Amino acid sequence: MLESWFPVFDASDKEKNMQMWKEAISRSKPTAVIVPGSSMLVSLYMFCFREQVRIPEELSVICLEHNDLLSWMSPIPVTMRYPEEQALRIFVNWMNGGLVSSGLHYLSLEQTSGGESVRALAE
Numbered sequence: 001m002l003e004s005w006f007p008v009f010d011a012s013d014k015e016k017n018m019q020m021w022k023e024a025i026s027r028s029k030p031t032a033v034i035v036p037g038s039s040m041l042v043s044l045y046m047f048c049f050r051e052q053v054r055i056p057e058e059l060s061v062i063c064l065e066h067n068d069l070l071s072w073m074s075p076i077p078v079t080m081r082y083p084e085e086q087a088l089r090i091f092v093n094w095m096n097g098g099l100v101s102s103g104l105h106y107l108s109l110e111q112t113s114g115g116e117s118v119r120a121l122a123e
Contacts, residue, residue, distance in 0.1 A: 014046075021047035025059075032060040032118070038067045041077055057117040078115030 023120055035041045041063045045055070053059050063070065066079040067090060094100075 005044060014043075017043040018047055018050065025053070026050075032057065032062070034062045035063060036063075038070060041042040041065075041070065042073075045073060045077075056117050060119050061117040075117050076115050077117040078097070 024046070033035055035044055041061070044061060047053070048055055060078050061077055063077050063079045066081045070079060071085060086121060
């Protein structure tokens with residue numbers, strides 16, 4: 001059941017990727033997709049190109065991995081990044097404080113690019 005919402009696939013098998021996207025998009029008819037990495041992003045963009053799904057007009061896309069090479073894609077994908085420097089500061093303070101529990105720290109993802117792959121909500 002879980003894999004139907006978070007499919008695992010071999011990124012090198014182009015046809016399996018296209019079939020996976022076709023099944024996932026036709027089943028749930030999403031208006032937005034968040035992908036964990038650039039290989040899945042590229043396969044989604046290829047699917048959208050083949051099936052004439054317009055990004056962002058019909059499908060908004062966000063990638064949770066920043067890679068400068070993604071700026072060559074069209075439309076440029078919105079990418080996010082984990083705030084590593086902030087997390088490291090919290091960790092170092094914890095270490096320097098004698099490893100005493102300081103509670104939970106929730107860190108928000110940072111948008112790393114303006115990107116063009118998300119439709120404006122005001123439209």
